[in-house]
Every structure is written in C-alpha cells, then in structure tokens.
Amino acid sequence: MFGCGKFDEITMLMYIEQIAGDKIDKNADAQMESHLMECDLCMKEVAEMTRIEAMVDGGEAVKIPAIRSVFVSLKNGIIDKFSSVAIQAGMVKALETRSAETWGTEQYLELIAQTPPARIRIIPVNNEKVWISIDSDELHGKYIELKKFSGNETAPAYYKRANSRSLTIKGISEGKYELRFGDNRIKINIKSY
C-alpha cells in the first residue's frame, strides 16, 4: 500500500514519473494535489520517492567489487540455502554431502579461497551452530582470525596460529563474521531459522 491507500500504488508511481519527467499537469492532478496537502503519509512517501529518483538518476554507478562473502541459512540443522553471489565469484565450489560417520554431520558447504589457496568448509552441527574447517598446504604457521561483527564483541571469536595443514573452528553461532588468513578476507553470514 502506498501512503494512506487512497490512491493505488500505480497511480502514485505514475504521478512520481510525471515529476521525474517534468510533466506535471496542474489541472489533471488537482485531486492528487489537494490530497497531498492533507495527507502526511502520502506526501511523505511522494517526497521520499522523488528524492530517491533524483539522487539515483543523477548519481554515477560504481563497479561491484569482488564480494568475497557468503550467506548461509540454516534450517532444521541443515544448510537450507546460501548466497548465489558466492557462486558467481567462483567462491562456492559445491554443496556436497558426506557420510555422517566421517563428519558427524550430513552436509557441508565448501568455499574456495585463493591467497593462499585453501578449502573452507562450513559444516552445520545443529540448527544453531556450525563448524568451519580450513584445509591448505600453506596453512601451517599462518594466523587464522575469525572476527564477529554482530553484537558487542571486541575480541575475535577465534585467533590462533595454525600448527598443521588443517584446522577446525567449532561452536560458531549465527551472526556476521570475517574469516582472515593470509590475504584472504571472507565474510560469512550465518542465519538460522
């Protein structure tokens, strides 16, 4: 519903389009004009929409950076969906299934990092927690940092020097994180439903 709902969305958007095209017809829009003078809801919405239209119209687009981020949505203890942007950025390799015996879970999401090359797995443990496992030939001796953005945490959720080619960070609850090792900066957003 647009504003108070007296005029339908299409009528209101047509009016906004007239403003954008500088084609205001005082007589034809008399009813709209008098309504806008009276109704705060509609007036506020029209003013905001015309502002947005002008700002976006007059602004210059910037290129989308290579977004190294993945959104993981958990439902009933499994990965229900994940962000498609990660696939476009060549980041998500596959949503594979492994046997319960090997991993203690049925499913994981595999991400591919480049600098240094690494395989990152997000493994759901239950509906609220995931494990993040990192495998890389160049991992040994590197600092691994997992920083949480949401909440008031100041210290990283995980910060340790790797002493082997692989490590697993356990007990990661929902929230926004940044995983850092080497030059890799990967945002991981975990949400459970």
Next chain:
Amino acid sequence: MELNDIRIKSIIRDYSDEISDKEALINLFRKETELYIYNFPRLAYGKNPDFCADFYLYVLDRLEGIIRNYPIGEDLKFKTWFNYVLKNQMINFYYYQTKDETKEIPLDGLEEQFCVEILGTEEAEIDEVKEGLLRLPEIDKIVLKLYYMPEMVDFHEIRTAATHFKFSVGEILVIRRNLILANLAEIRRIREISEKLSEINRKICEVKYALYKNQALDIKSKNDYLVKLARMEGSRFKLLNRLKIPEKRIFDEFVNLFRNIRKAHYCLNIAKKKLKFEILRIIKSKEEGK
C-alpha cells in the same frame, strides 16, 4: 544511473510464460539490474560499500519475488517501480540489521557537506548549523535547504514552500528534483577539477624535482623544463579559477522558485546572513556557558 526499460520488461514478460527457463531469465534479470541494486543504497542514502554489498546480497535472494510482482500490464517505467521496491527492501533490510522499528533510514554522510557549503568553513559543527537553521524563519530555512541541500528538504517544508511561493506541490517537487540533479552535477564537476588539479600538481612536482636534481643540465634543456613548468602552472591557475566560480545551473534552477533573478539573489543572501548570525550566537552562548 540508467536501466534498460525495454530489455527488462521483455525478460519479465518471458518469465511469466509458463514454459520459460525461469532460472536463466532470473540470471538475465540480475545482469540487467545488479549494478543498480548495488549502487542504490550509496546513491539514495549515502551508505558505505559494506552496506551496499550486504544489501545487494539481500536483494539477490529476493529477485524472483520482485520479478513476479512487477505489474507488466501497466504503462509504468520499470525504473520508477523498481525504485519503490528497492526503497521498501531497504526499510526491511535496515530493520533486519538494526532492529530499529522507527523505519527511518538516515542519510549517511550527506549532512556534513551542508555547513561547509553554506558557510564556506568547517568551523561550525553540523549540530550548530542544524540548531541555527531551526532558529531561522521557516522560509529562510527552506530557501537555504533548497539551494544547498535539496535532498534534505522534508515533506512539511515542501508544502510550506508550495503555499509561500504559490506553486503546486508537484511543481515544488519538480524544482527540488532539478536542484538535486544540479547539485549532483556540481559535485561531479568539482571532483573532476580536483582530480585534474592533483594530476597537474604531481607533474609539476616531477618537473621541479628533475630541475633540482639535474643541475648540470645545459641551458636549452633547462629552458625546456621551465617552459613546460610555466604551461602547467597556467593550466593549474585556470583550473583553480574554474573551481572558484560556482556552476550557474544550480542558481538557474533556484530562480524558478522566485521567477525573478534579483529576488532570488536577495533572498538567498539574506537567509545566509541570518544563519551565520544565528550560528555565531550559538557559538558565543556555548563559550559563555563554559
């Protein structure tokens, strides 16, 4: 920033066909709109790249619903409808991120430009400028906001302006829109000149350094360097002058409000003087309070 209206509408039309490859069409739709979606929070609300990236991901997950809801039979530009959809998605996303139910999305980074532009100085804080504006008569406040920050003019002020200047609300909205576009063009112009200036400054430094470093150069080479330097200094001077002269377009649009150039000049200057006076009073009372 533009969208290909014909192409997007054709994709949506194909999508509504039962036997179409929905996934391929969503991908095509994404390709046509992704730059627009990513830049929307930055251009409309002054949000930072991190926010833009998060919002982009948020909207991508909802593209299918957006396509399905477009009223394809209506004679409405896709862009107009898409702005409305993205604005609503911004409200949902902002609520989802901040859990703030007021649903007012702040315009980040836009207010700060205000004091420098009106007063020509960064001395006054934005709070002092805001307080000063509140102390001004309503029309002076609107005149200043329309000229310097038309995007900050709220709907009450639009109504007041319509009544005071004897225009319809629609006409005031058109004037505000043109002023926003003129302001954005001016910001772009200043940015371009500044970039050229920094490039020339860099080159001047290089030539000066070369002259200083190679003192054993023969007189002809030194002269060549000096001629080059003089040309560059000339270009820099011209650029600096262009920077000092404000773009006429903003004032041309502003005059439409008064239908009279002299009156527009007079009202703008009076409003500026009143604001400066109020800000000085605020600063003084703060100093006395200490």
